[in-house]
Amino acid sequence: MDIGMYFKPPELTSGAFKVWRRNKDVFMKNAKLNLLPPFIEPLLYLFAMGFGLGMFIEEIDGVPYAKFIAPALISVSVMYGAFFECSYGSYVRMYYQKTFDAIIATPLSIEDVIIGELLWGATRSTISATLMLPVIALFGLITFPHSLLIIPFAFLAGLLFACLGMCIAAVTPNIMSINYPIMLFITPMFLFSGTFFPLNVLPEIVQYIALAILPLTHVVMIIRALTFGTPGLELLFNLAWIIGVCAIGFVVSVNMMKKRLVV
Amino acid sequence: MIYIPQVIVGKDVRKEFGEFTAVDSVAFSVDEGELFGFLGPNGAGKTTTMRMIQCISPMTSGTLEVFGMDVNSHQREIKFKMGVVPQENNLDPDFTVYENLFVFSRYFDIPENEAKKRVEELLEFVHLEEKRDTMTESLSGGMKRRLVLARALINKPRLLILDEPTVGLDPQSRHLMWDKLKGLKKQGVTIVLTTHYLEEASQLCDRLVIMDNGKILVEGSPRDLIQEHIGPAIVETDKDPNIISCLEAHQANYEVLGEEIQIYTDNPQEITDHLLSECKLKRVTARTATLEDVFLKLTGRKLRE
Ligand SMILES: Nc1ncnc2c1ncn2[C@@H]1O[C@H](COP(=O)(O)OP(=O)(O)OP(=O)(O)O)[C@@H](O)[C@H]1O
Ligand SMILES: [Mg+2]
Numbered sequence: 001m002d003i004g005m006y007f008k009p010p011e012l013t014s015g016a017f018k019v020w021r022r023n024k025d026v027f028m029k030n031a032k033l034n035l036l037p038p039f040i041e042p043l044l045y046l047f048a049m050g051f052g053l054g055m056f057i058e059e060i061d062g063v064p065y066a067k068f069i070a071p072a073l074i075s076v077s078v079m080y081g082a083f084f085e086c087s088y089g090s091y092v093r094m095y096y097q098k099t100f101d102a103i104i105a106t107p108l109s110i111e112d113v114i115i116g117e118l119l120w121g122a123t124r125s126t127i128s129a130t131l132m133l134p135v136i137a138l139f140g141l142i143t144f145p146h147s148l149l150i151i152p153f154a155f156l157a158g159l160l161f162a163c164l165g166m167c168i169a170a171v172t173p174n175i176m177s178i179n180y181p182i183m184l185f186i187t188p189m190f191l192f193s194g195t196f197f198p199l200n201v202l203p204e205i206v207q208y209i210a211l212a213i214l215p216l217t218h219v220v221m222i223i224r225a226l227t228f229g230t231p232g233l234e235l236l237f238n239l240a241w242i243i244g245v246c247a248i249g250f251v252v253s254v255n256m257m258k259k260r261l262v263v
Numbered sequence: 264m265i266y267i268p269q270v271i272v273g274k275d276v277r278k279e280f281g282e283f284t285a286v287d288s289v290a291f292s293v294d295e296g297e298l299f300g301f302l303g304p305n306g307a308g309k310t311t312t313m314r315m316i317q318c319i320s321p322m323t324s325g326t327l328e329v330f331g332m333d334v335n336s337h338q339r340e341i342k343f344k345m346g347v348v349p350q351e352n353n354l355d356p357d358f359t360v361y362e363n364l365f366v367f368s369r370y371f372d373i374p375e376n377e378a379k380k381r382v383e384e385l386l387e388f389v390h391l392e393e394k395r396d397t398m399t400e401s402l403s404g405g406m407k408r409r410l411v412l413a414r415a416l417i418n419k420p421r422l423l424i425l426d427e428p429t430v431g432l433d434p435q436s437r438h439l440m441w442d443k444l445k446g447l448k449k450q451g452v453t454i455v456l457t458t459h460y461l462e463e464a465s466q467l468c469d470r471l472v473i474m475d476n477g478k479i480l481v482e483g484s485p486r487d488l489i490q491e492h493i494g495p496a497i498v499e500t501d502k503d504p505n506i507i508s509c510l511e512a513h514q515a516n517y518e519v520l521g522e523e524i525q526i527y528t529d530n531p532q533e534i535t536d537h538l539l540s541e542c543k544l545k546r547v548t549a550r551t552a553t554l555e556d557v558f559l560k561l562t563g564r565k566l567r568e
Contacts, residue, residue, distance in 0.1 A: 018369050025366065026357040098353035104319050105347040106370035106418075107339045263280070263320060 010254040012115060015108040019116020020123070022103075027124075038131035042073050046139060049196065060198060063228070070141040071224040072195035074132050074150060075157075078223075079216055081128040082121035082158040083186060086165030087178050090117045094169065100261065114257045118162045118250065125158025126151060136227075143229030150226050157219045160242055163249030164215070170256035193217040194224075218242050267294045268331075270422055270453045271316060275325035278311050278477075285311045287477035288325065293455055298448050300464045300471030301457040302554075304562050307474040309457040310350050313426050316455070317347055329422065343371065346420030350427050350457075352407045354399040354414070361386070361395040364414055371418040378417075385413040388443070405436035412443065423447060425456040429463060441467060461555040475562045485554050492560060493552035496531035498538065500524050500547050509542035518560065527552070 027034050050066030057065040093099040100113050130151050136142055168181045192202070193216035199207050210217045218238040225231045271293040278286040286308040293299040301309045314320035315327060318338035327334045329341045355363050364385060368378035386392045389409035394402060402410065408428065415423060428444075429437045437460075444467060448454055458464050464471055465485040472482045481488060489495075494516070500506060502522050510517050510526065515534075517526040528534045531549035539547060 015370075021369065022355075022366055025362075029357070097356055098351065099355055099357075101319075101349065101351075102353040102355065102367075103370060105317060105342070105349065106367065107342045107372075108370050109338065 005259070006252050006255045008255055009251055010111040010115060011109070013109075013112055015112030016115035016119060018108060019103065019113050020119045022099075023117070023120040024123070035127070035131060038077060038128040039135055041077060042070075042132050042135050045069070045073050046136070046141075050139075050141075066139065067141045067227075068224075069196055070136050070139075071227040072193075072220055073136070074129050074154075074227070075193075075216060075220045075223045076190055076195060077128040077132060078125040078154045078157050078219060079161045079186070079189065081125040082160075082162035083165040085124045086117055086121040086162040087168045087172075087181075088175070089121075090166060091169040091172065091175055091178065093117075094261070095175070104261075110258055110261055111254060114166065114254045118159060118166060118253065121162030121165060122155045122158035125161065126154045129154035142227040146226045146229045146231060149231075150223055153222060153226070156246065157215075157222075157242060160215050160219075160246040160249060163246065163253040166253035167249070167256055170253065170260045189214050189216040194220045215242065215245060267296070269293065270295050270297075271327075271329050271455070273312075273316075273325065273327045276312070276315060276322055276327050277324045278308070278315060278320070279323045284477050286315070289474070289477070289479045291472055291479060291482065293453060295453055296448070296451050297469045298444070298454045298456070298467055300468035301455070301474060302459075302461065302464055302471055302558060303457075303474035306476075308477040309474060310426055312474075313350075313424055313455070313457060317345065317424060318342055343418065344421045346415035346418060346423045348408075348411050348415045348423070348425040348428050350430070352411055354402075354407060354410060356398065356400050359396050359398055360391055360402070360410055363399060363410065364417055367414050368417050373418065381417060381419075385416055388416070389413040390439075404431045405433060408432060408440070409436070412440070416447075420452065422453045422455070425454065427457055427459065429458065429460060437463070461553065461558055465554045473558060473561055480561050481557075488557050489552050489554060492557045494527045494529055495552060496528055496549055497552050497556060498526040498528060498531050498534050498547060498549045500526070500538070501545070506538075506542050509538075513537075513541070520559065525556070 046066060046069075050069055054065035059065065060068045100110070103113050104110050133142065133147060133150065137144070137147075168178055172178050192206070192210055193199075193214050194210070195216070199210060199217065202210070218241050221238050222235050222242075225235055269292045271291070273292070274290050275288045276286060276290070277284070277288045289312070301312060303309050311320065315322050315334065316329060318329075318334045318341050321335065330344060332341055334341060355366065358366060361382060364382040365378060368381065373381065386395055389412055391406060391410060391413070394406060399407065399410065408431070412425075412428065415425075425444075429440050432440060441463065444454060444456075456467070468485060470482065470484050471488075472479045473488075474480065481492070483491065500523070502519055502524050506524060507519070510524070515526050516528070517524055526534060526538070535547050535549050
């Protein structure tokens, strides 16, 4: 087995944007249905956890609990948006709908298709984050204009989770098996990335593990600094981590999927 | 001598899936404007060969050129000039009939206005104007097949690859498909198709190959193949040891197929008379030979798994 083949940089062409557009068109056909969850979800979480649980917690690091979890809600929806789109969504399009097969019979290449899917996954994250901002702002839980930076950042972070999802779609033997990486990786990330309680209450070793392998940790740190309106230079470390892992994930996920599809 | 350019030229084309050889070093060529058929039992390697021509499945070894371009290095250029009807329908279930064609046009860089015009023409061409706003799942099997054909034509291809285009169609739709293909051929489109309907292959194909176990067994026009391997007519009778020894004595060209004996001949009348008197046959039927006879003779009657 040649490991090197997984690191061959893919070719980025305009074909990828045609695939992106296909997915966007489908999304817009059901726009009302698709755009609703980003409005509803933060409300549910804020009421249940922010204001319900918040009754008992009051403050974390001197911040009201609702304000503490608001950036986590955005981060989690960035993660879910792209991850589900490029794991379940891409798998369904690839395996059940044969959409990829149809597209590669045209001048578009398999790389165009996969990159288009990844870009669309990142776009889903961006859409979710963008729609959540005003809802959360209504409760006065985020700071402007800093929080506007969350929109472009959601694309980058979304791309990272899209690549993760695509790696899983590339190796999963069937659709049910996608549950395993979710249980083993996505759910722990949801819980242990400094989302609903601060990282520093965990044992030190767990904190290091979280920083080393849980992308959401870095995403939460950046988004929290932005909603609090206190971005600092230390965020460059988080940003560099995300960009580095995203670049590797991008190349590897495209090649993993190619390996599955080119027979 | 008129020079006819060759649209597809394959030499030593080979495809292995792990240990298994699906296409075993075959050679074939398709002339421009020709309607060329790939026949063969299930698993013969037809679809695998089509997929290599479509530049979506890399060859294990060999050379394959389409429009004079290598399938390994000029995939985009080749695919721009090609239309594909795959064996399995893969219409986009997220879109309506109209949208399926329109979204596909973007993949070929067809400008929007031109695309809209072509979509209208194609909907008319395959008689689906009434279904334009239907989601593809609610189409009947025949309608889906017609829409896949329309989709394959969106880029006005010079080469059309059809993998079992008429599978599951009723006689009306099948004849409609044949008419459409004949019309396209008249416009100079080169057509390659696979089919299990030998009647269809006889009617449509200028030339064809019969494949089995990844190899090409024979190549030629339907008429020549029948002439060469069977002769003009077949006399059929029930299997019986006495008859076989009688046929042996007369050095007849015959074959035992299941419970039946087939005698290949140029002169069915003479043979029939002869057999009835000399060999004491009870039931004898004479008929013209067909491509199906060639197919069964060459590939046998055994079922493929
Ligand atoms: N992706 C694959 N992996 C392993 N084996 C394959 C693959 N694709 C095809 N094969 C095998 O290659 C052989 C040829 O298959 P192919 O689909 O080309 O046959 P076909 O002539 O089109 O048959 P049919 O008439 O049933 O469509 C079969 O034995 C099949 O099992
Ligand atoms: Mg086939």
